[in-house]
Amino acid sequence: MDFQLNDEQKMLxxxxxxxxxxxxxxxxxxxxxxxxxxxxxxxALRRAGLLGMTIPKKFGGPxxxxxxxxxxxxxxARHCGVTARIVVETNMGALGxxxxxxxxxxxxxxxxxxxxxxxxPAIGMTEPGAGTDLTALKTTAVERGxxxxxNGSKHWITGGGISRTNLIFARILDRNxxxxxxxxxxxxxxxxxxxxxxxxxxxxxxxxxEAELVFRNCEVPAANLVVRDPKDGFKMLMNGYNAQRxxxxxxxxxxxxxxxxxxxxxxxxxxxxxKKLKDLQGLDWMMAEGEIKLEAARLLVYRAxxxxxxxxxxxxxxxxxxxxxxxxxxxxxxxxxxxxxxQMFGAAGYSRDLPLERMLRDVRMFQIGGGTTxxxxxxIARSLFPAR
Ligand SMILES: Cc1cc2nc3c(=O)[nH]c(=O)nc-3n(C[C@H](O)[C@H](O)[C@H](O)COP(=O)(O)OP(=O)(O)OC[C@H]3O[C@@H](n4cnc5c(N)ncnc54)[C@H](O)[C@@H]3O)c2cc1C
Numbered sequence: 001m002d003f004q005l006n007d008e009q010k011m012l013x014x015x016x017x018x019x020x021x022x023x024x025x026x027x028x029x030x031x032x033x034x035x036x037x038x039x040x041x042x043x044a045l046r047r048a049g050l051l052g053m054t055i056p057k058k059f060g061g062p063x064x065x066x067x068x069x070x071x072x073x074x075x076x077a078r079h080c081g082v083t084a085r086i087v088v089e090t091n092m093g094a095l096g097x098x099x100x101x102x103x104x105x106x107x108x109x110x111x112x113x114x115x116x117x118x119x120x121p122a123i124g125m126t127e128p129g130a131g132t133d134l135t136a137l138k139t140t141a142v143e144r145g146x147x148x149x150x151n152g153s154k155h156w157i158t159g160g161g162i163s164r165t166n167l168i169f170a171r172i173l174d175r176n177x178x179x180x181x182x183x184x185x186x187x188x189x190x191x192x193x194x195x196x197x198x199x200x201x202x203x204x205x206x207x208x209x210e211a212e213l214v215f216r217n218c219e220v221p222a223a224n225l226v227v228r229d230p231k232d233g234f235k236m237l238m239n240g241y242n243a244q245r246x247x248x249x250x251x252x253x254x255x256x257x258x259x260x261x262x263x264x265x266x267x268x269x270x271x272x273x274x275k276k277l278k279d280l281q282g283l284d285w286m287m288a289e290g291e292i293k294l295e296a297a298r299l300l301v302y303r304a305x306x307x308x309x310x311x312x313x314x315x316x317x318x319x320x321x322x323x324x325x326x327x328x329x330x331x332x333x334x335x336x337x338x339x340x341x342x343q344m345f346g347a348a349g350y351s352r353d354l355p356l357e358r359m360l361r362d363v364r365m366f367q368i369g370g371g372t373t374x375x376x377x378x379x380i381a382r383s384l385f386p387a388r
Pocket of ligand 1: 157374
């Protein structure tokens with residue numbers, strides 16, 4: 001076991017930290033207030049080679065291991081959660097599912113779009129009647145002619161209306177109407193029959209739209225089907241999604257580290273009762289507790305990334321149990337760290353003049369999106385009682 005970063009990883013961390021500090025931090029409040037998508041940050045990430053880091057060499061990517069992506073995400077999230085989430089979705093999520101289980105033509109095209117266009121693929125699983133209980137989804141893709149006809153809707157889809165590539169989870173029916181189980185199918189923005197509905201007025205991470213995707217007799221070619229396996233299709237898609245959980249955990253960790261750092265800096269300056277805040281016992285213990293939470297979260301996230309198993313194409317998928325443990329712990333620990341960091345600032349922390357309140361709203365998401373904390377606990381509990 002080796003806890004040291006190699007030289008290449010140190011350089012990557014330095015690059016991401018510098019970009020976060022100099023380019024992304026000054027604009028982070030803008031995306032929150034205007035709901036604008038940070039296109040200029042995406043361009044900067046692309047130029048720096050931070051999009052599509054996991055893409056295999058044979059598709060033009062650098063084929064970096066998952067842990068490298070996690071390191072970069074964490075540094076960027078210290079300064080801008082929205083931008084860090086874009087790094088997650090251009091390295092994991094739908095991209096991971098397609099790289100793990102798609103056809104070579106699909107893999108080549110999704111890689112090209114990420115690397116050349118900065119496209120952030122969206123993943124459409126959740127429906128109004130199917131959230132944690134995803135198997136209740138009602139969207140169908142029915143085989144007809146040379147392709148599939150999709151009907152249904154998705155909501156809370158990150159990047160809906162921005163993302164050109166959309167991986168949609170649907171119940172696949174063959175030409176005789178026989179249910180083939182849940183599969184994944186690619187739908188391009190602009191395909192007739194695919195429209196964007198309601199855009200959520202979300203609490204945090206407001207620079208990326210969370211949108212409803214509506215499909216009415218939307219026809220796509222058969223070549224767009226990513227997974228169709230009546231027995232294992234759903235399991236495969238959820239496996240492919242595990243990497244996203246590690247990425248999301250790295251964003252939460254980075255936001256929490258950013259807030260913690262701000263609080264440490266403030267405690268060196270602010271005085272009360274003739275002492276600096278850092279010299280008031282109780283406050284320094286709060287920060288020590290926060291430090292423990294951050295270190296524990298970091299170890300869990302890094303372990304899940306390092307232990308990811310290698311698939312063909314050198315695609316890395318974390319183990320479900322390790323990913324769930326990392327996400328469940330990091331989700332709530334990061335929220336506590338940001339809340340306690342905000343507390344150090346007193347009233348100033350509660351003002352929109354400082355980034356703490358935005359960080360608190362942003363970090364709260366990671367106990368919900370990508371599978372709630374309770375969903376992770378269910379998966380961990382299942383691993384404890386396999387025969388149940
Ligand atoms: C900012 C944001 C971005 C998102 N992005 C995407 C996206 O890009 N793509 C996508 O497909 N989805 C996305 N989602 C949706 C997200 O994955 C779902 O919100 C999540 O899976 C929970 O589903 P739900 O909201 O329907 O809650 P529900 O499933 O209705 O759950 C309600 C509550 O009950 C609990 N619960 C449910 N079942 C159980 C159980 N068996 N045991 C114990 N507790 C349970 C849940 O933990 C939760 O607390 C996003 C959500 C947010 C907030």
